[in-house]
Amino acid sequence: MRAPAIALWSTLLGMSGIAHGQIIVDPDNGAAGNHVPVVSVVYEIGGVQFTQTAENVAPTDASNNADATFNTTCNAGNVFLSQINVTDGTTIAVADRIGGTIDVAENYNGTTGVAVVENATQTFDGDAGFVDAMRRVFSNSDVCDYVRDDAGGVVGVDYVTTLEQPVFPDEFMIVQERNGNSTFDLTPVDENGNVIAGADTVELRGTYDWNTGYRPNTATPNNNQPQFFTVFRVSLFFTTNPGAAAPIFGFQVVNDGQADVKFFAATDGKDYGDIAGYVDARHSISPDLFIGTVGPPDRDPSDQ
Secondary structure, eight states: OOOHHHHHHHTTSSSSSSOOEEEEGGGGGGSSSSOOOEEEEEEEEEEEEEEOSSSSSSBBTTTBOOTTTTHHHHHHHHOEEEEEEEESOHHHHOEEEEEEEEEEEEEOOTTTEEEEEETTEEEEESSSHHHHHHHHTTOOOOOEEEEEEOOOOSOOEEEEEEEEEEEEEESSSEEEEEEEEEEOEEEEOTTTSOOOOTTOEEEOOSSSSSOOOOOTTSSTTTTTTTEEEEEGGGGGSSSGGGGGOOHHHHHHHOOOOOOOOOEEEESOOOOOOTTTTTOOOOOOOOSSSOOOOSSOOOOOGGOO
């Protein structure tokens, strides 16, 4: 469901903000870091699945052949994130589907140093198609694509994303950051683009958890810096007030740390169906993996 534009822009201007707490995700703090450690990652490269079982090493396919262009694969094409295996010490959770984003409202206003990186192409803030490029980046799982910020953010909220399908507290967030060392904040919003009452802001801090080793295309700045992942449970947004837990339809992003990011809402197979607050019941998740698409296809309500 597309959140009304007026709500998105009122959120950016601070008119719909609601007091909330701050929860820090910092893998440097080990078990107290509020993250879910990554144990392996599966990528799709040229239609082939490659599994990475250790950080910053070339992943291998089913025949144990390594990705021959590791580190520079983004020069040749796409590196889709297909699956992340995580553990909280007792349960292995497979975050195997990427939630697509359908809308972005940005507040950069021509800020110098902000650009959307799509493999070798950069679209700068102020360029025609900048917002469309942001939508594409947040709607696919290509590790080569992200939003870079060398400007230090703006006053207040940098941008708001609206999800194609909502995220639930028992699911996961996968955050990607170039070089894995910059800070930014995520605050959940409801179906109208307003901050969820009683929800917390999650602040990404410290060194990110998993070094993929995959670096941006050499035609783009800082291309020697690999992409990192950190995973955390969506329930962190409701740490202070568990009773406030609700479906999340998007996020406010405050990026004062010059983080170069993208993030995914990940699920293990929930069928959303016709839940409260999700008025467009035609959208439903199937057991299939949606990669490089803007959410799932429309379904006839009779299929629910």
